[in-house]
Amino acid sequence: MCGIAGFASSSLHTDSRPGVITAMLSEIHHRGPDGAGYYLDDDVAMGTVRLSIVDLVTGAQPMSDATERYAICFNGELYNYLELREELRALGRPFRTRSDTEVVLQAWIQWGPACLPRFNGAFAFAVRDAVGDELFLARDRYGKRPLFYTAGRDGFLFASEMKAFRAYPGFRFALDPHELKSVFGLWTPLPDRSPFKGVRQLPPGGLLTVRAGRTALHTYEELAVEAEPFAGTAAQAAAFVRETLRSSVEVRLRSDVEVGVYLSGGLDSSIVTRLATDLSPHEVRTFSVEFENRSLDESDSQRSVARYLGTRHSSIVVSTADITENFPAAVHHAEVPVFRTALVPMYLLSRHVREAGTKTILSGEGADEAFLGYSLFRETMLRAAWNGLPDEERDRRIAVLHPELSHFGPEHRTHMKGLLSQFSSERLPGLFSHELRYQNGRFVQRLLKDRSEPFADLLALVGNTPGYAALSPTQKAQWLEFKTLLAGYLLSSQGERMGLAHGVENRCPFLDPAVVRAAASVNLRFDDGWEEKAILKEAFKGLLPADPLTRRKQPYRAPGSGSFQEHRPDYLELVLSGRELKEIDGIDPVFAERLAAKVMSTPVADISTKEDHAFIHLLSTALLNQQFVRDRSDYMRTPPDTELKVTTVVDRRRAASLIGGK
Structure with missing residues (x-):
């Protein structure tokens, strides 16, 4: 496990690039406190901060092959690396280390992008092909490891965490009101998005090729939630x-x-x-x-x-x-x-x-999505079957639908039956399973100046996904959970x-x-x-x-907005002050101030779920605005990191005096 960062096709003077890549790595040093290194050539700079898990002695990064054509910066773990190493050895590929990083590199050299579906792991990595003058970025199929990128006139940047971009000269963060609309509605960005203007994620199962400042995005493996039914007992x-x-x-x-x-x-x-x-x-x-x-x-x-x-x-x-x-x-x-x-x-x-x-x-993590553990899946089945069920069966199923939620109790049965009947037919094409959940998202939209349809981008995503329409309601629910809340939040x-x-x-x-x-x-x-x-x-x-x-599943929960009532930290002023709220691009300061004041003055037991979610969304957005857009370190509240020590340098600039040095 590590963190990676880099840039390509940069307008930076070549002499400044070692300092810039080192500064980018320093921003994500917490990800890999065990070592750091970077690779340079005339077009690409990339580096790794390493958390040593496998091959503690010889697994340092960046890592190159013997020909010096290829170099890799790898974040994550390849769990089937022993089996792949033996397969690659049989094909004549040489190995100098015991690391899974070298297996990824040799697999790429042997098979190219066709190696990616062979990988069982959690990863995001960058491979540089100096002869082909290409940079490749890849991410695992379920989005276990992050990888962000941005492209502009000053070059192409990538990193495991967006905060690394702060160290690149001239880069500035700005919240994206359009993306906030999706984040507030879905509780998470869409698979290829971020809350900041111009910054994207490489989606799960994605491969990005960068050449001469141009990018091409491909999907090497689509998410599959269907399979042949098990034939045995x-x-x-x-x-x-x-x-x-x-x-x-x-x-x-x-x-x-x-x-x-x-x-x-x-x-x-x-x-x-x-x-x-x-x-x-x-x-x-x-x-x-x-x-x-x-x-x-x-x-x-x-x-x-x-x-x-x-x-x-x-x-x-x-x-x-x-x-x-x-x-x-x-x-x-x-x-x-x-x-x-x-x-x-x-x-x-x-x-x-x-x-x-x-x-x-x-x-x-992932068990509830794979094995239908969430009550959301049972709710989807009930709503889909609602019109064909006798009333006593509806009552029986409602009684066991959400045992953890008080508003599903017997005293609320009539109300819940009316609500489920109201949502027994699809309103948002392809999103039937999540329509009840998304009602809270519609309330949170009132925090934004732009109150147009918050689910338009998700509707476009499912509408353009091959095979999605043929899935059952339950499988669509699984697909949505994998693609949104699992990868983007959990x-x-x-x-x-x-x-x-x-x-x-x-x-x-x-x-x-x-x-x-x-x-x-x-x-x-x-x-x-x-x-x-x-x-x-x-x-x-x-x-x-x-x-x-x-025991029935008890969802993992933590204290909510009542915590901020009880302790009232100084940063609460960010959402209680209309002046501060006006500084957040896209936020409606009038509604936001009114909501924050209400939540802070309402007995905790009386704060609704949608109000609680909206308040936490607002407070976290206000903090991000301070930390990233206004670059206020006093709002980060994170302890200072130890100084980054670069131990591995691979310098292949044509003007460099040190080639392949350490």
Whole structure:
């Protein structure tokens, strides 16, 4: 796991380029505190800050091949690198290190872009072909690792985090009101977007070619949520899923450093912990978040699983004061407006993990998307079948639809039936499954001056995606979750970005391509979708304590806007002052000030979900405006990093005196 950055076709004088690439890497030093290096030629500069996980001795980056035609800066892990190395050796490719980075480089030299579908990993990388005068950028199929880019008159820039662009002379951030419309409506940017003008993401499964200042974007692998139905019995399906997950955890334990586990106490993380304890040659360390607010806390379940599996367990306790104190730093690392504070506990947990001496962890992310774990999927099935169901069946299904939400209780049954009936037919083409959720997004749009259709870009995306229209309502719901909230929030703002803020790598066994395919083949094959993750539970029956197998899913939540009422940090003035709100491009300062004042004066129990989301969106946007647009370091609230030390330099400029030096 690392961070990468660079530029091409730059107007910068050649003598200034080493200083600029070093400054860009310094901005993302937190991602890779174990080493740094850069590559230069007459057209490209690129570099890496390295978090050493595999091949601690000879895996330094950037890395070149023996001919010096190709060089790579690699962020992430290739889990099937041992198998690919043997295949490449048999084809005559030479290896000088034990690193997965060199496997990626040699695979690229051997197969070109055709190597990408062969990769089982979490990655974003840049490959320079000096002879072909091309730069290639690629990102993994599920968007586990970030990669941003921007192109203008002064050149093409790319980086794992946008903050690296701050170090490039002349670059300035500006919020994009059009993209804020999507972020507020969907809770996340679209797969190829960012909240800043002119800055794009390489989408999951994407490949970008840069040549002579021109770019060409390709998709090397489309997201697939359908598969041939599993042909065997339920028992055989459970065994198939269990063994597929076992193989996934096994390859993700490949590491030259300790691998721990994030243990929430739910089914998914318990499964990962069970498999890790079975497969690891070492005692497994587990890490958890506890909350002072007992209604949010799952520590009893966490400790129960840890005791049952015999892990070495530790946790942190998060208070509302912790939320307000660390919210600016978490937003600074997320680099995007957020709709809830749940990223802050993960920011604090990764700091605890790193202080404990661990820098690689496994988590259960992706299980709900792959195995239909969210109540959103059951809601979609109910709404799709609504008009054909007798009234008593509607009542039965509503009773178990959202047990975690009080407004789905018996006293609200009549209202909920009316709401579900109202949304039993599609209004937004292709977005049927998410239409109820998107109502909160429509409320948040009132924060913006531009209140045109917030879902227009998403409608265009699904409308232009081959095969999407033929998917079932449930499969469309899965596709939307993978493409929006999973990649854009759970794996990034709440996941990768919070981990790498403290140099901790997150690995996701449920997002192995084989696991996702296995889930697609068994989903709804052996139950009607109303027994939450039935096959997963059957697969690990007898291997886990009763609680994670029998307890209904408790969504991960953190203290919300009430935290800011209770502690009222000084930066709250950013949303309580009309003068400050006028400084945020695209925000309606009148409505925003009124909303903030209402949330800050309303009893916490009476703040609606949509108001809570809108307030957090507004506050995080105001902080981003200070941190990136106005470049106010006093609003970052992140501890100073250690000084970047460059240990590897590959200088291939024609005028350079040092060629391939270290």
